[in-house]
Amino acid sequence: MRFVTELKADATADLVFRVCPMHLLEPVDLIKDLKTGQVLEILTDYDGALEDIPAWCDKNGQEFLGVGEDEDEDFYKLYIRKLH
Amino acid sequence: MKRVYLDHAAATPVRREVLEAMLPYFRERFGNPSAVYDLGSEIKDVLEEQREKVARLINAHRDEVVFTSSGAEANNLAIKGVALANLKKGRRIIISAIEHHSVLNAARYLEKFHDFEATFLPVDKYGLVEPERLRKSLSPETLLVSIQHASNEVGTIQNIRELAAVCREQGVIFHTDAVATAGQVPVDVKDLQVDLLTLNGPALGAPKGVGTLFFRHKTRLVPQIHGGIQENGRRGGTENVPAIVGLGEAAVLARQELAGKAKYLTGLRDLLVAGVKERVPCVVHTGHPTQRLPGHVSFCIEGIEGEALVFMLTSQGIYANTGSACASKALKTSPVLCALGIHPELAQGSVVFTFNTDNSAEDVNYVLYHLPLAVGRLRSFSPVWRKRTAAAVGE
Numbered sequence: 368m369r370f371v372t373e374l375k376a377d378a379t380a381d382l383v384f385r386v387c388p389m390h391l392l393e394p395v396d397l398i399k400d401l402k403t404g405q406v407l408e409i410l411t412d413y414d415g416a417l418e419d420i421p422a423w424c425d426k427n428g429q430e431f432l433g434v435g436e437d438e439d440e441d442f443y444k445l446y447i448r449k450l451h
Numbered sequence: 452m453k454r455v456y457l458d459h460a461a462a463t464p465v466r467r468e469v470l471e472a473m474l475p476y477f478r479e480r481f482g483n484p485s486a487v488y489d490l491g492s493e494i495k496d497v498l499e500e501q502r503e504k505v506a507r508l509i510n511a512h513r514d515e516v517v518f519t520s521s522g523a524e525a526n527n528l529a530i531k532g533v534a535l536a537n538l539k540k541g542r543r544i545i546i547s548a549i550e551h552h553s554v555l556n557a558a559r560y561l562e563k564f565h566d567f568e569a570t571f572l573p574v575d576k577y578g579l580v581e582p583e584r585l586r587k588s589l590s591p592e593t594l595l596v597s598i599q600h601a602s603n604e605v606g607t608i609q610n611i612r613e614l615a616a617v618c619r620e621q622g623v624i625f626h627t628d629a630v631a632t633a634g635q636v637p638v639d640v641k642d643l644q645v646d647l648l649t650l651n652g653p654a655l656g657a658p659k660g661v662g663t664l665f666f667r668h669k670t671r672l673v674p675q676i677h678g679g680i681q682e683n684g685r686r687g688g689t690e691n692v693p694a695i696v697g698l699g700e701a702a703v704l705a706r707q708e709l710a711g712k713a714k715y716l717t718g719l720r721d722l723l724v725a726g727v728k729e730r731v732p733c734v735v736h737t738g739h740p741t742q743r744l745p746g747h748v749s750f751c752i753e754g755i756e757g758e759a760l761v762f763m764l765t766s767q768g769i770y771a772n773t774g775s776a777c778a779s780k781a782l783k784t785s786p787v788l789c790a791l792g793i794h795p796e797l798a799q800g801s802v803v804f805t806f807n808t809d810n811s812a813e814d815v816n817y818v819l820y821h822l823p824l825a826v827g828r829l830r831s832f833s834p835v836w837r838k839r840t841a842a843a844v845g846e
Binding site for chain 1: 671
Protein backbone atom coordinates (compact mmCIF):
# COMPACT_ATOMS: atom_id res chain seq x y z
CA MET A 368 0.00 0.00 0.00
CA ARG A 369 1.27 3.46 -0.96
CA PHE A 370 1.09 6.12 1.79
CA VAL A 371 0.93 9.84 1.13
CA THR A 372 1.01 12.93 3.33
CA GLU A 373 -0.54 16.38 2.98
CA LEU A 374 -2.17 15.91 -0.38
CA LYS A 375 -4.46 18.75 -1.40
CA ALA A 376 -7.70 17.46 -2.87
CA ASP A 377 -10.00 19.30 -5.26
CA ALA A 378 -13.08 17.38 -4.09
CA THR A 379 -13.95 15.04 -1.25
CA ALA A 380 -16.32 12.08 -1.10
CA ASP A 381 -17.19 11.55 2.57
CA LEU A 382 -18.35 7.93 2.75
CA VAL A 383 -17.59 7.29 6.41
CA PHE A 384 -20.22 4.95 7.92
CA ARG A 385 -21.93 4.54 4.55
CA VAL A 386 -22.26 0.95 3.49
CA CYS A 387 -20.38 -0.92 0.77
CA PRO A 388 -20.37 -0.37 -2.23
CA MET A 389 -20.99 3.35 -1.71
CA HIS A 390 -17.18 3.77 -1.66
CA LEU A 391 -17.22 2.86 -5.34
CA LEU A 392 -20.52 4.39 -6.48
CA GLU A 393 -20.16 7.95 -5.25
CA PRO A 394 -16.53 8.52 -6.36
CA VAL A 395 -17.46 7.41 -9.87
CA ASP A 396 -20.06 10.18 -9.98
CA LEU A 397 -17.81 12.81 -8.40
CA ILE A 398 -14.81 12.17 -10.62
CA LYS A 399 -16.94 12.98 -13.67
CA ASP A 400 -17.18 16.59 -12.44
CA LEU A 401 -13.40 16.99 -11.96
CA LYS A 402 -10.95 18.27 -14.59
CA THR A 403 -8.06 16.14 -15.77
CA GLY A 404 -5.22 16.35 -13.26
CA GLN A 405 -7.46 17.18 -10.30
CA VAL A 406 -7.46 15.05 -7.15
CA LEU A 407 -10.39 13.34 -5.47
CA GLU A 408 -10.19 12.46 -1.79
CA ILE A 409 -12.26 9.51 -0.56
CA LEU A 410 -12.98 9.20 3.17
CA THR A 411 -14.18 5.75 4.19
CA ASP A 412 -14.15 3.42 7.17
CA TYR A 413 -14.60 0.36 4.93
CA ASP A 414 -11.47 -1.83 4.96
CA GLY A 415 -12.32 -3.33 1.57
CA ALA A 416 -11.83 0.10 -0.01
CA LEU A 417 -8.05 -0.33 0.35
CA GLU A 418 -8.26 -3.02 -2.33
CA ASP A 419 -11.30 -1.85 -4.25
CA ILE A 420 -10.25 1.75 -4.96
CA PRO A 421 -6.76 0.95 -6.41
CA ALA A 422 -8.32 -1.89 -8.43
CA TRP A 423 -11.00 0.45 -9.77
CA CYS A 424 -8.30 2.99 -10.75
CA ASP A 425 -6.33 0.30 -12.60
CA LYS A 426 -9.38 -0.88 -14.44
CA ASN A 427 -10.58 2.62 -15.37
CA GLY A 428 -7.25 4.26 -16.20
CA GLN A 429 -7.19 6.68 -13.26
CA GLU A 430 -4.16 7.20 -11.02
CA PHE A 431 -4.33 5.92 -7.46
CA LEU A 432 -2.10 8.25 -5.46
CA GLY A 433 -2.20 6.43 -2.15
CA VAL A 434 -3.65 6.38 1.35
CA GLY A 435 -3.29 9.36 3.66
CA GLU A 436 -1.53 8.82 6.96
CA ASP A 437 -3.57 10.13 9.87
CA GLU A 438 -3.47 8.04 13.02
CA ASP A 439 -5.95 10.30 14.81
CA GLU A 440 -8.83 9.32 12.55
CA ASP A 441 -10.83 6.09 12.50
CA PHE A 442 -11.18 6.13 8.74
CA TYR A 443 -9.05 6.00 5.62
CA LYS A 444 -8.29 8.82 3.21
CA LEU A 445 -7.64 7.59 -0.31
CA TYR A 446 -6.53 9.83 -3.18
CA ILE A 447 -7.18 9.50 -6.92
CA ARG A 448 -5.87 11.76 -9.68
CA LYS A 449 -8.16 12.07 -12.68
CA LEU A 450 -6.25 11.16 -15.84
CA HIS A 451 -9.04 11.41 -18.40
CA MET B 452 -74.29 11.33 15.20
CA LYS B 453 -72.06 14.22 14.25
CA ARG B 454 -68.37 13.38 14.30
CA VAL B 455 -65.84 16.04 15.25
CA TYR B 456 -62.30 14.77 15.03
CA LEU B 457 -59.88 16.94 16.98
CA ASP B 458 -56.88 14.67 17.48
CA HIS B 459 -54.88 15.52 14.38
CA ALA B 460 -51.60 15.45 16.31
CA ALA B 461 -52.16 11.71 16.77
CA ALA B 462 -53.37 10.86 13.25
CA THR B 463 -54.61 12.79 10.25
CA PRO B 464 -56.49 11.41 7.25
CA VAL B 465 -54.40 11.08 4.10
CA ARG B 466 -55.24 13.96 1.79
CA ARG B 467 -57.16 13.10 -1.35
CA GLU B 468 -54.51 14.65 -3.65
CA VAL B 469 -51.84 12.72 -1.77
CA LEU B 470 -53.67 9.42 -2.09
CA GLU B 471 -54.20 9.97 -5.83
CA ALA B 472 -50.52 10.69 -6.32
CA MET B 473 -49.64 7.49 -4.47
CA LEU B 474 -52.00 5.05 -6.17
CA PRO B 475 -49.95 4.32 -9.35
CA TYR B 476 -47.04 3.24 -7.18
CA PHE B 477 -48.90 0.30 -5.67
CA ARG B 478 -49.53 -1.53 -8.98
CA GLU B 479 -48.48 0.06 -12.28
CA ARG B 480 -45.23 1.62 -11.04
CA PHE B 481 -44.17 -0.99 -8.51
CA GLY B 482 -40.47 -1.35 -9.45
CA ASN B 483 -37.66 -1.52 -6.93
CA PRO B 484 -35.69 1.75 -7.11
CA SER B 485 -32.42 -0.18 -6.73
CA ALA B 486 -33.06 -2.35 -9.81
CA VAL B 487 -30.94 -1.49 -12.86
CA TYR B 488 -33.65 -1.94 -15.51
CA ASP B 489 -36.05 0.83 -16.50
CA LEU B 490 -38.90 -0.28 -14.19
CA GLY B 491 -36.56 0.36 -11.30
CA SER B 492 -34.47 3.30 -12.51
CA GLU B 493 -37.64 5.26 -13.31
CA ILE B 494 -38.75 4.79 -9.73
CA LYS B 495 -35.33 5.89 -8.49
CA ASP B 496 -35.88 9.13 -10.42
CA VAL B 497 -39.31 9.49 -8.81
CA LEU B 498 -37.74 9.05 -5.37
CA GLU B 499 -35.24 11.81 -6.10
CA GLU B 500 -38.07 14.11 -7.21
CA GLN B 501 -39.79 13.55 -3.86
CA ARG B 502 -36.52 14.24 -2.05
CA GLU B 503 -36.36 17.58 -3.87
CA LYS B 504 -39.97 18.41 -2.91
CA VAL B 505 -39.38 17.65 0.78
CA ALA B 506 -36.09 19.54 0.73
CA ARG B 507 -37.84 22.59 -0.72
CA LEU B 508 -40.40 22.58 2.11
CA ILE B 509 -37.62 23.06 4.65
CA ASN B 510 -35.18 25.02 2.42
CA ALA B 511 -32.62 22.22 2.35
CA HIS B 512 -30.64 20.57 -0.46
CA ARG B 513 -32.02 17.25 -1.61
CA ASP B 514 -28.74 15.51 -0.72
CA GLU B 515 -29.44 16.45 2.90
CA VAL B 516 -32.67 14.46 3.12
CA VAL B 517 -32.96 10.80 4.13
CA PHE B 518 -36.33 9.05 4.07
CA THR B 519 -37.26 6.90 7.07
CA SER B 520 -40.27 4.88 8.20
CA SER B 521 -41.46 7.48 10.73
CA GLY B 522 -40.57 10.51 12.75
CA ALA B 523 -39.52 8.17 15.54
CA GLU B 524 -37.02 6.44 13.26
CA ALA B 525 -35.70 9.79 12.07
CA ASN B 526 -35.20 10.85 15.70
CA ASN B 527 -33.38 7.59 16.42
CA LEU B 528 -31.14 8.07 13.39
CA ALA B 529 -30.39 11.64 14.45
CA ILE B 530 -29.60 10.85 18.09
CA LYS B 531 -27.97 7.43 17.87
CA GLY B 532 -26.57 7.88 14.38
CA VAL B 533 -24.73 11.10 15.23
CA ALA B 534 -23.67 9.94 18.68
CA LEU B 535 -22.11 6.73 17.40
CA ALA B 536 -20.45 8.54 14.50
CA ASN B 537 -18.70 10.99 16.82
CA LEU B 538 -17.64 8.95 19.84
CA LYS B 539 -14.26 10.63 19.94
CA LYS B 540 -15.77 14.09 20.21
CA GLY B 541 -17.63 13.47 23.46
CA ARG B 542 -20.17 11.29 25.19
CA ARG B 543 -22.62 13.80 26.56
CA ILE B 544 -26.00 14.51 25.08
CA ILE B 545 -28.47 17.16 26.21
CA ILE B 546 -32.20 16.96 25.54
CA SER B 547 -35.08 18.97 26.94
CA ALA B 548 -37.23 17.48 29.69
CA ILE B 549 -40.25 17.42 27.37
CA GLU B 550 -38.96 15.51 24.34
CA HIS B 551 -40.89 12.83 22.50
CA HIS B 552 -40.21 9.28 23.67
CA SER B 553 -38.24 8.51 20.53
CA VAL B 554 -35.68 11.16 21.53
CA LEU B 555 -35.85 10.43 25.25
CA ASN B 556 -35.43 6.68 24.88
CA ALA B 557 -32.71 7.02 22.24
CA ALA B 558 -30.78 9.13 24.75
CA ARG B 559 -31.40 6.54 27.47
CA TYR B 560 -30.21 3.79 25.11
CA LEU B 561 -26.93 5.66 24.62
CA GLU B 562 -26.55 5.98 28.39
CA LYS B 563 -27.21 2.30 28.99
CA PHE B 564 -25.26 0.70 26.15
CA HIS B 565 -22.64 3.25 25.07
CA ASP B 566 -21.53 4.94 28.25
CA PHE B 567 -23.06 8.30 27.38
CA GLU B 568 -24.25 10.83 29.90
CA ALA B 569 -27.69 12.25 29.11
CA THR B 570 -28.75 15.57 30.61
CA PHE B 571 -32.40 16.56 30.71
CA LEU B 572 -32.75 20.31 30.47
CA PRO B 573 -35.59 21.85 32.51
CA VAL B 574 -38.21 24.06 30.88
CA ASP B 575 -40.10 27.07 32.21
CA LYS B 576 -43.82 27.12 33.05
CA TYR B 577 -44.68 27.45 29.35
CA GLY B 578 -42.40 24.62 28.29
CA LEU B 579 -39.67 26.87 26.89
CA VAL B 580 -35.98 26.07 27.15
CA GLU B 581 -33.99 29.17 28.06
CA PRO B 582 -31.01 29.68 25.71
CA GLU B 583 -28.90 30.92 28.61
CA ARG B 584 -29.65 27.79 30.61
CA LEU B 585 -28.61 25.71 27.62
CA ARG B 586 -25.38 27.70 27.28
CA LYS B 587 -24.53 27.06 30.93
CA SER B 588 -25.20 23.36 30.64
CA LEU B 589 -22.83 22.82 27.69
CA SER B 590 -19.46 21.27 28.47
CA PRO B 591 -16.48 20.21 26.34
CA GLU B 592 -17.87 16.66 26.43
CA THR B 593 -21.22 17.73 24.93
CA LEU B 594 -21.63 16.23 21.50
CA LEU B 595 -25.28 16.75 20.68
CA VAL B 596 -28.29 18.75 21.81
CA SER B 597 -31.84 17.83 20.83
CA ILE B 598 -34.78 20.13 21.52
CA GLN B 599 -38.13 19.72 19.83
CA HIS B 600 -39.43 22.57 17.67
CA ALA B 601 -42.85 22.38 19.30
CA SER B 602 -44.50 20.17 21.85
CA ASN B 603 -47.43 18.12 20.58
CA GLU B 604 -48.66 17.97 24.16
CA VAL B 605 -48.71 21.63 25.20
CA GLY B 606 -48.26 23.31 21.82
CA THR B 607 -45.38 25.64 22.79
CA ILE B 608 -42.99 26.57 19.97
CA GLN B 609 -39.37 26.78 21.11
CA ASN B 610 -36.95 29.56 20.18
CA ILE B 611 -34.98 27.11 18.09
CA ARG B 612 -32.91 29.72 16.24
CA GLU B 613 -31.50 31.05 19.51
CA LEU B 614 -30.94 27.58 20.97
CA ALA B 615 -29.20 26.35 17.81
CA ALA B 616 -27.01 29.49 17.80
CA VAL B 617 -25.81 28.71 21.32
CA CYS B 618 -24.74 25.25 20.16
CA ARG B 619 -23.18 26.52 16.95
CA GLU B 620 -20.96 28.92 18.92
CA GLN B 621 -19.61 25.96 20.90
CA GLY B 622 -19.35 23.53 17.97
CA VAL B 623 -22.09 21.30 19.37
CA ILE B 624 -24.37 19.48 16.92
CA PHE B 625 -28.03 20.55 17.20
CA HIS B 626 -31.10 18.48 16.34
CA THR B 627 -34.74 19.50 16.44
CA ASP B 628 -37.81 17.33 16.15
CA ALA B 629 -40.12 19.36 13.90
CA VAL B 630 -42.87 16.74 13.60
CA ALA B 631 -45.41 19.05 15.25
CA THR B 632 -44.45 22.21 13.36
CA ALA B 633 -43.90 21.22 9.73
CA GLY B 634 -46.89 22.35 7.70
CA GLN B 635 -48.13 24.48 10.63
CA VAL B 636 -45.47 27.20 10.83
CA PRO B 637 -42.45 27.96 8.60
CA VAL B 638 -39.69 25.40 9.06
CA ASP B 639 -36.53 26.61 7.32
CA VAL B 640 -33.31 24.81 8.20
CA LYS B 641 -31.13 27.70 6.99
CA ASP B 642 -33.05 30.20 9.07
CA LEU B 643 -33.14 27.96 12.14
CA GLN B 644 -29.47 26.99 11.61
CA VAL B 645 -30.04 23.44 12.80
CA ASP B 646 -27.80 20.50 11.87
CA LEU B 647 -30.53 17.87 11.97
CA LEU B 648 -34.32 18.10 11.74
CA THR B 649 -37.04 15.46 11.88
CA LEU B 650 -40.27 15.47 9.87
CA ASN B 651 -43.13 13.00 9.89
CA GLY B 652 -45.38 12.23 6.91
CA PRO B 653 -48.76 11.87 8.66
CA ALA B 654 -48.51 15.36 10.18
CA LEU B 655 -48.50 16.73 6.64
CA GLY B 656 -51.38 14.61 5.34
CA ALA B 657 -49.19 11.81 4.00
CA PRO B 658 -49.78 8.21 5.14
CA LYS B 659 -48.32 6.62 8.23
CA GLY B 660 -45.05 4.83 7.63
CA VAL B 661 -42.91 7.63 6.25
CA GLY B 662 -40.70 10.28 7.79
CA THR B 663 -37.62 12.27 6.96
CA LEU B 664 -34.39 13.31 8.58
CA PHE B 665 -32.64 16.43 7.37
CA PHE B 666 -28.90 16.34 8.08
CA ARG B 667 -26.64 19.23 7.21
CA HIS B 668 -23.84 18.45 4.75
CA LYS B 669 -20.83 16.87 6.46
CA THR B 670 -22.93 15.56 9.37
CA ARG B 671 -21.93 11.93 9.70
CA LEU B 672 -24.51 9.32 10.67
CA VAL B 673 -24.09 5.66 11.55
CA PRO B 674 -27.02 3.86 9.86
CA GLN B 675 -29.54 2.47 12.32
CA ILE B 676 -31.20 0.15 9.81
CA HIS B 677 -28.39 -2.01 8.46
CA GLY B 678 -28.87 -3.17 4.92
CA GLY B 679 -28.00 -2.12 1.40
CA ILE B 680 -27.18 1.16 -0.27
CA GLN B 681 -30.67 2.60 -0.15
CA GLU B 682 -30.78 6.26 0.86
CA ASN B 683 -27.16 6.61 -0.32
CA GLY B 684 -25.96 4.08 2.21
CA ARG B 685 -27.50 5.81 5.22
CA ARG B 686 -30.59 3.64 5.72
CA GLY B 687 -31.01 0.07 4.53
CA GLY B 688 -34.29 -1.44 3.37
CA THR B 689 -36.27 -1.04 0.16
CA GLU B 690 -37.87 2.38 0.15
CA ASN B 691 -41.61 2.67 0.83
CA VAL B 692 -42.16 4.27 -2.56
CA PRO B 693 -45.94 4.94 -2.42
CA ALA B 694 -45.64 6.58 1.00
CA ILE B 695 -42.62 8.63 -0.08
CA VAL B 696 -44.56 9.82 -3.15
CA GLY B 697 -47.36 10.74 -0.74
CA LEU B 698 -44.94 12.66 1.42
CA GLY B 699 -43.57 14.52 -1.61
CA GLU B 700 -47.05 15.57 -2.67
CA ALA B 701 -47.97 16.53 0.89
CA ALA B 702 -44.82 18.64 1.14
CA VAL B 703 -45.75 20.55 -2.03
CA LEU B 704 -49.27 21.21 -0.70
CA ALA B 705 -47.95 22.18 2.74
CA ARG B 706 -45.65 24.77 1.17
CA GLN B 707 -48.44 26.25 -0.92
CA GLU B 708 -50.99 26.39 1.88
CA LEU B 709 -48.87 27.28 4.89
CA ALA B 710 -49.86 30.92 5.46
CA GLY B 711 -53.58 30.42 4.92
CA LYS B 712 -53.67 27.26 6.97
CA ALA B 713 -51.92 28.83 9.96
CA LYS B 714 -54.35 31.76 9.94
CA TYR B 715 -57.40 29.49 9.68
CA LEU B 716 -56.25 27.14 12.44
CA THR B 717 -55.34 30.04 14.72
CA GLY B 718 -58.91 31.31 14.34
CA LEU B 719 -60.38 27.96 15.39
CA ARG B 720 -57.91 27.63 18.24
CA ASP B 721 -58.68 31.06 19.65
CA LEU B 722 -62.41 30.46 19.31
CA LEU B 723 -62.19 27.30 21.40
CA VAL B 724 -59.88 28.86 23.99
CA ALA B 725 -62.16 31.89 24.45
CA GLY B 726 -65.28 29.71 24.59
CA VAL B 727 -63.86 27.36 27.21
CA LYS B 728 -62.68 30.28 29.32
CA GLU B 729 -66.24 31.63 29.25
CA ARG B 730 -68.09 28.38 29.89
CA VAL B 731 -65.91 26.17 32.08
CA PRO B 732 -64.58 27.40 35.44
CA CYS B 733 -61.25 26.31 36.91
CA VAL B 734 -59.44 25.51 33.70
CA VAL B 735 -55.71 26.06 33.27
CA HIS B 736 -54.34 26.51 29.77
CA THR B 737 -51.07 24.68 29.31
CA GLY B 738 -48.17 25.80 27.17
CA HIS B 739 -47.41 29.28 25.91
CA PRO B 740 -50.46 31.51 25.36
CA THR B 741 -49.28 32.95 22.03
CA GLN B 742 -46.02 31.28 20.98
CA ARG B 743 -47.80 28.07 20.17
CA LEU B 744 -48.96 25.84 17.35
CA PRO B 745 -51.84 27.38 15.36
CA GLY B 746 -54.20 24.41 15.63
CA HIS B 747 -53.38 23.29 19.15
CA VAL B 748 -55.42 23.77 22.34
CA SER B 749 -54.39 22.17 25.62
CA PHE B 750 -56.02 22.49 29.04
CA CYS B 751 -55.89 20.97 32.46
CA ILE B 752 -59.36 20.91 33.93
CA GLU B 753 -59.62 20.79 37.71
CA GLY B 754 -61.60 18.04 39.40
CA ILE B 755 -61.78 15.60 36.49
CA GLU B 756 -59.66 12.91 34.88
CA GLY B 757 -58.69 13.55 31.29
CA GLU B 758 -59.32 9.94 30.23
CA ALA B 759 -62.87 10.05 31.58
CA LEU B 760 -63.52 13.32 29.75
CA VAL B 761 -62.14 11.94 26.50
CA PHE B 762 -64.43 8.89 26.78
CA MET B 763 -67.41 11.07 27.58
CA LEU B 764 -66.72 13.36 24.62
CA THR B 765 -66.34 10.33 22.38
CA SER B 766 -69.90 9.36 23.24
CA GLN B 767 -70.92 12.66 21.61
CA GLY B 768 -68.75 12.02 18.56
CA ILE B 769 -65.94 14.32 19.70
CA TYR B 770 -62.43 12.87 19.44
CA ALA B 771 -59.74 14.52 21.57
CA ASN B 772 -56.71 13.32 23.49
CA THR B 773 -55.30 13.55 26.97
CA GLY B 774 -51.77 14.30 25.86
CA SER B 775 -49.40 12.77 23.39
CA ALA B 776 -50.84 9.76 21.58
CA CYS B 777 -48.00 7.55 22.82
CA ALA B 778 -48.17 8.54 26.48
CA SER B 779 -51.93 8.75 26.90
CA LYS B 780 -52.51 4.99 27.07
CA ALA B 781 -50.09 4.60 29.96
CA LEU B 782 -52.51 6.39 32.34
CA LYS B 783 -49.55 7.99 34.05
CA THR B 784 -49.14 11.62 34.96
CA SER B 785 -47.62 13.24 31.92
CA PRO B 786 -43.90 13.90 32.41
CA VAL B 787 -44.29 16.88 30.09
CA LEU B 788 -46.89 18.52 32.33
CA CYS B 789 -44.80 17.69 35.41
CA ALA B 790 -41.80 19.38 33.74
CA LEU B 791 -43.94 22.52 33.33
CA GLY B 792 -44.50 22.47 37.09
CA ILE B 793 -48.17 21.53 36.89
CA HIS B 794 -49.38 19.78 40.03
CA PRO B 795 -49.87 16.04 39.39
CA GLU B 796 -53.51 16.23 40.52
CA LEU B 797 -54.27 19.00 38.04
CA ALA B 798 -52.25 17.21 35.34
CA GLN B 799 -54.74 14.32 35.59
CA GLY B 800 -57.31 16.60 33.98
CA SER B 801 -55.28 17.15 30.81
CA VAL B 802 -57.09 17.35 27.50
CA VAL B 803 -55.69 18.29 24.08
CA PHE B 804 -57.55 19.32 20.93
CA THR B 805 -55.65 19.52 17.65
CA PHE B 806 -57.30 20.94 14.53
CA ASN B 807 -56.87 20.55 10.82
CA THR B 808 -58.32 22.48 7.89
CA ASP B 809 -61.25 20.08 7.58
CA ASN B 810 -62.50 21.37 10.95
CA SER B 811 -64.83 24.34 11.12
CA ALA B 812 -66.22 26.92 13.55
CA GLU B 813 -69.31 24.72 13.71
CA ASP B 814 -67.11 21.94 15.12
CA VAL B 815 -65.80 24.31 17.78
CA ASN B 816 -69.34 25.32 18.73
CA TYR B 817 -70.31 21.65 18.98
CA VAL B 818 -67.42 21.10 21.42
CA LEU B 819 -68.33 24.24 23.33
CA TYR B 820 -71.82 22.85 23.83
CA HIS B 821 -70.81 19.34 24.94
CA LEU B 822 -67.56 20.02 26.83
CA PRO B 823 -69.12 22.05 29.70
CA LEU B 824 -71.86 19.42 30.10
CA ALA B 825 -69.31 16.59 30.24
CA VAL B 826 -67.10 18.47 32.69
CA GLY B 827 -70.11 19.30 34.89
CA ARG B 828 -71.22 15.67 34.91
CA LEU B 829 -67.76 14.34 35.76
CA ARG B 830 -67.31 16.93 38.49
CA SER B 831 -70.68 16.01 40.00
CA PHE B 832 -69.31 12.63 41.07
CA SER B 833 -65.70 13.67 41.68
CA PRO B 834 -64.65 13.56 45.36
CA VAL B 835 -61.70 15.80 44.51
CA TRP B 836 -64.00 18.44 43.05
CA ARG B 837 -66.45 18.14 45.95
CA LYS B 838 -63.60 18.66 48.42
CA ARG B 839 -62.38 21.64 46.44
CA THR B 840 -65.80 23.32 46.22
CA ALA B 841 -66.48 22.65 49.94
CA ALA B 842 -63.17 24.31 50.78
CA ALA B 843 -64.05 27.27 48.55
CA VAL B 844 -67.44 27.64 50.33
CA GLY B 845 -65.64 27.40 53.68
CA GLU B 846 -63.34 30.22 52.64
